[in-house]
Amino acid sequence: MSETRYLESGAKWTALLYGPFFAVFGYLAELATGATHAVAWVLVGLGLAAITAPWVYARRRFLTVRVTGTELWEGRESLPLAEIAETQDVGAPTGARVLGGGWSTPRKYDELPIRLKDGTVVLAWAKDVHALRAAIEGA
Incomplete structure (x- = not known):
């Protein structure tokens, strides 16, 4: 495979961390108020990461632009x-x-x-x- 001269990925896998970060902040907010639901926040974080994964996969597959020494790739x-x-x-x-x-x-x-x-x-x-x-x- 020849070297990549230009790359524009459709999405980054770091987007999977948004859901767990949201869950951590939700848990910390609940911790400040007194009552906490740790299991529920873990499930929320995992659920948000699970529904984000197909979105990231699809954007990386269909919206990635790459130029190598021999080819221009647009999606697939x-x-x-x-x-x-x-x-x-x-x-x-x-x-x-x-x-x-x-x-x-x-x-x-x-x-x-x-x-x-x-x-x-x-x-x-x-x-x-x-x-x-x-x-x-x-x-």
Whole structure:
């Protein structure tokens, strides 16, 4: 596998800690008032971590953007860099295919139109399209 030149993960696994931290603060607040329910707070922390895990897994699987020395990965779809003709001043025609398999660019992501060597235009997406463009052109 070639080195990663650009990486934007969809979510970080540290998000699993939000639920247990909330439970610890809830327990400490209860401790300050007198009556505590330690078992309930442990269950709340574990429950919140359990429902956060599929969310993090899905975001990492479908919203990760990576550029290696040979490929551009958008979610689960890869595009060989050898197929890319240009990334500068490419207009996005209506109905251009979005990389990654979605109908449109994911929310909170900017789009980067890319012209392929066969003349078609596809839409790549990232939170920082300038860094993505630089990584594609640098590779």
